Amino acid sequence: MTTLNDVAKKANVSKMTVSRVINHPEQVTEELRALVHAAMKELNYKPNVMAKALANNRTQIIKLLILEEMDYVEPYYMQLLVGIANELDKHAYGLQLVTKRNTQIGDSDGYIVCGMREADYEWLNTLEKPIVLFGENTHGYNFVDSDNQKSIERAVDYAISLDYERIIFVGVDVNEPFAISREKGYLSAMERHNKYVSMFRLENRSKYSAAFVRENWETFVPNTAFICASDRLALGIIREVKEQGGSIPEDFGVIGHDGVFLDRIAYPYLTTLKQSVDKMGAATAQLVLQKINASGSDQGNILFDTELKLGGTTRLKKNQIHT
């Protein structure tokens, strides 16, 4: 491995100059800068991350805290992880995963936290390094999330544009900001369209949404769309509507939310609001790193739009050809 020193000799300068070229190039004359760059290229110099970390009193490690029980972890976590890890990689940062079971967490330069519940916030305060959350929150932590409200609004608009008469919202029964935002999206869109609202909250498992359909089947009339706050719930709806003999998508439309993996498991493929989870992961990583470099100061939040991904659980628009 070539070191700063090797480059310095090659370029006939001190290693401090080389270091400066890398970290504070404006402090070095253009002439020397060019020399050093040439030497670095020629020797294929790669900085030693550990040495840098030691000198800067950094760890070059970001901890990813997953506070949910792993049993309930949605498949999109994998994509999230890949997004985060790839981004960190680019900046020579390593990732350490911390799940609920690891009680003690070692040293790091910053944290990314997912699966937060209200109960966790107090504990979160005890962490001393910059923190970014994956998922909206009302506690002032910087976060990255989908624009949940807008997302559901669009789903409602879309369902209505397909001439579904009744629009039912099947939400998840947790008192968390993302769930509330999705409900808000439903309510505000319904108000815009001047329609009667019909909203339910269920635990986020397909068997509960299936049971929900079974128990209320008689109250559902054809030409209804179910807007679901998760693909998981949507899956149960589809299953039981079919079971009851309802026809999808003619009499009953179903739109899910998340668009990672589960929507492709459904048959037919689920129409869903797809989150760009990998991009969101990358953005989250960037946000922590940014926050670290800014000594932990506020860096704002980032909201991503979801993408309406059409499957076979909603009607085609007039004149539309199925792809």
Place this chain on the structure above:
Amino acid sequence: MTTLNDVAKKANVSKMTVSRVINHPEQVTEELRALVHAAMKELNYKPNVMAKALANNRTQIIKLLILEEMDYVEPYYMQLLVGIANELDKHAYGLQLVTKRNTQIGDSDGYIVCGMREADYEWLNTLEKPIVLFGENTHGYNFVDSDNQKSIERAVDYAISLDYERIIFVGVDVNEPFAISREKGYLSAMERHNKYVSMFRLENRSKYSAAFVRENWETFVPNTAFICASDRLALGIIREVKEQGGSIPEDFGVIGHDGVFLDRIAYPYLTTLKQSVDKMGAATAQLVLQKINASGSDQGNILFDTELKLGGTTRLKKNQIHT
């Protein structure tokens, strides 16, 4: 942060002695050892990983290479990752994820590789640090995997013990060791039971196994069990058997393989061979670390047994009560 030096002062020894207590305790008298330990505890000393890494010319980083296209990545990767990451954490190692898109991979102390295809081996040889594969292989790389052959053998045995008359194997159509081992398991069990084999290979997607059932429905007679090489294939089988009006589990049994996530998506829950993916991940991590400490020398392989996890897609045994 307390350093070696702080501890040394507290214990009235040189920092070298403290370092020895940590790394080569047998070289230090019991007396001093106790002193040092007391000082470490009192000051709550945590070694600085970066400094250690620098001194040892290590990076404290393991790269996880995922060579599959992320679209096809099974949900169990998440569990695997958690298993690996938790284990690395314990040993102060960080994880870096490398997917196919990152062409150039930075420095690390070792590699864990998953999703290997035959075509990748040549490239793999160019890596210079210890490598452990997740997944059996015939190229001499140390690996961790499930005992695929034994696993399917047990599935066949179990299906027969439930008095299913015909046993059909639905394998995945790739020429990889894991797939071949699973086929072997089927063939050897069938031979033991002296039964006619009936084996198929399909691309690993539920729509293909569903199509398979649809196209061959007339050739299937009641009292048949489908042993599938993946839960994904099993899902398609269930879906189409139901569609065709076959009754599960009375006339048709279905057993999947993997037991992560997908089996719980199925309705009814799938009977499947569950891999302890998180434990396997931990074992994989241990194996690389071990290999690193042994300067890359051969460390053997580790095979895990799968666990038969009963769902509603197989009959109950006589006298068995459904839990």
Place this chain on the structure above:
DNA sequence: CACTTTTCTGTTATCGGTAACACGAAATAT
């Protein structure tokens, strides 16, 4: 008892970087 060997602990140099200071040369001010 003197002489070698072993055992234990401390000293020094090093890993590959960076910050803080030092210092000569060039630029600006008086």
Place this chain on the structure above:
DNA sequence: ATATTTCGTGTTACCGATAACAGAAAAGTG
């Protein structure tokens, strides 16, 4: 023209650990 500042670079010390060597004390030997 001299005093003062700015600029650009090199020197030194240090981040927190470890290996290699050094040297004193203890143990073993004849």
